[in-house]
Amino acid sequence: MQSLNISTSAMRGIQQALDNTASNLANLDTIGYKRRQASFSELLSDSMNEQPKVDDQNRNTPFGLRVGSGARLGLTKLDLGQGNVKITDVPTDVLIEGDGYFAVTRQTDNKDDYFLTRDGNFKITRHKALNWYTLATPAGDYVLDKSGIPVQLTDPNQPIRIDAEGRVFNGDDDNPVAEIGIWKVNNPDQLQQVGKDLYDADLEDPIQLTDKYADAVTEGIATVRQGALEGSNVSMTEEMSQLVNIQRAYQLNSRAIGISDQMMGIANSIRSR
Known part of the structure; x- marks a missing residue:
């Protein structure tokens, strides 16, 4: 037996x-x-x-x-x-080079859910609640900046530029209008996959984002590349x-x-x- x-x-x-x-x-x-x-x-x-x-x-x-x-x-x-680099030359496509994750938020049942992702295929859209233009995933999840709020763009009709540190420049303004948050996860194996290339960020409030995760750019383990996407590492x-x-x-x-x-x-x- x-x-x-x-x-x-x-x-x-x-x-x-x-x-x-x-x-x-x-x-x-x-x-x-x-x-x-x-x-x-x-x-x-x-x-x-x-x-x-x-x-x-x-x-x-x-x-x-x-x-x-x-x-x-x-x-x-x-x-x-690291997955293969796919050059797209699309201004809203963002690639993370190194270790780090984007943070995105989604409103469901009158509450906000927070996720982490490596997918930088973003688009410009209007935030329904905050009434400003921001970056979002194809599924409609809003990309968060370093303070835990959705990225704010001043003029969606003007071109955007994103530097290696994740700072977003809108139009001809030399001052950044936002900084995309790139977050360090100490133990990625503990991340729970929830589908659509998203991981549960295990957050109840955006304030907890800066307490739970460190800034990967400041830590020197990640940089940002505009106009490119990261392919699968399979x-x-x-x-x-x-x-x-x-x-x-x-x-x-x-x-x-x-x-x-x-x-x-x-x-x-x-x-x-």
């Missing part, structure tokens, strides 16, 4: 790893997508120490027999490698290689279940005689 439990738990974890690989392949062309890499951990194991005395004779291995319970998917680690070759390994592991454990079933069938037939 133990062999059945071990192989069954392994197949369950392998299925989850397959789902992770499928998700990576599905987002091969998603702007700003970061692939996840599956890693496995061992389930609870036991040590059988009460063995017959005869087993201790001429024994070279440590005392006791280690009996495992299989493996499970322990973690899907976020790969923070490698088709690597994912297909991982897919082959998953398939072989699934076949191995499936074969182990079949052999265990045959062994139990033989044992039952001998007992019935």
Whole structure:
């Protein structure tokens, strides 16, 4: 029975790893997508120490027999490698070079939700509540500046320029009208994906933004590039290689279940005689 439990738990974890690989392949062309890499951990194991005395004779291995319970998917680690640079020459497209995230907000059910994203495919739109022009994602989420409020543009008909520090210049004015916030996340693996290349920022109020996250530009770990987007960091070759390994592991454990079933069938037939 133990062999059945071990192989069954392994197949369950392998299925989850397959789902992770499928998700990576599905987002091969998603702007700003970061692939996840599956890693496995061992389930609870036991040590059988009460063995017959005869087993201790001429024994070279440590005392006791280690009996495992299989493996499970322990973690899907976020790969923070930089994606390919896609030059678009669109003034509202913004690329983060280095480690950092944009912060965006969305109003739902009379409250504001806050998210982090690497997708810098922005557009100019009017903020419905604040009645000023700002930058927003294609889904309508407003981009936040360094103070936690939506970026404010003075004249949407004038060209905008964004420098390496995220400062936004509108028209011929040499004074920045806003500064796009680029935020440092200390433990990106803890970010919860909520779809559409967004991560839950775990904020109730924009004031908490500067308390929870540091300025990635000030920290010197990120810069901004206008007129470009970051592609997905998924490698088709690597994912297909991982897919082959998953398939072989699934076949191995499936074969182990079949052999265990045959062994139990033989044992039952001998007992019935």
